[in-house]
Amino acid sequence: MHITQLNWECLLHLFSFLDKDSxxxxxxxxxxxxxxFEDPxxxxxxxxxxxxxxxxxxxLLGPALRCLSICWHSSRVQVCSIEDWLKSALQRSICSRHENLVSDFLLQVCDRCPNxxxxxxxxxxxxxxxxxxRLLRCCPRLRTLRLENYQSSPGSNKGSPQSDS
Known part of the structure; x- marks a missing residue:
């Protein structure tokens, strides 16, 4: 028997044991x-x-997504936590390579993951x-928002440095 001869539910179950790359x-x-793979x-x-x-x-980002976590623990996180006016040119350069990455990703979540x-x-x-x-407006079922080591970006309303909702 070949794997493709299994029914859809079995295939989904098998895929559920694999990491994203696998x-x-x-x-x-x-x-x-x-x-x-494309089944929501x-x-x-x-x-x-x-x-x-x-x-x-x-x-795959889609309406089935219920729980999302982005946990980035790196020496770069310490650089990101420094106020822009205190950063050296090198530190600003490090941040510029990734500063919009999470926000851009979250905007995709807003558009595709209402649940x-x-x-x-x-x-x-x-x-x-x-x-x-915007995420809170677009995802009305969001009940848990955990922000750890969070610091508002310059020019935005300053929030609390660490909060849970």
């Missing part, structure tokens, strides 16, 4: 498995452990208050 690799093997039911939760993962094409219920952002210092306000 799911994408398996999906590349045939069109039927690619269709399973496979993507109720997403965890990202680095900002580079946000750029990969190994996940999001839980969001954790850890070490994402460049997310603006405006971006979070």
């Amino acid at each position: 799911r994408k690799s398996l999906a590349r093997t045939c069109t039927q498995l690619h269709a399973v 039911a496979l993507w109720p939760l997403l965890h990202f452990h680095s900002l580079t993962e946000l750029k990969k094409d190994n996940f 999001l219920a839980s969001l954790t952002l850890s070490g994402c210092g460049h997310v603006t208050d405006d971006c979070l306000a």
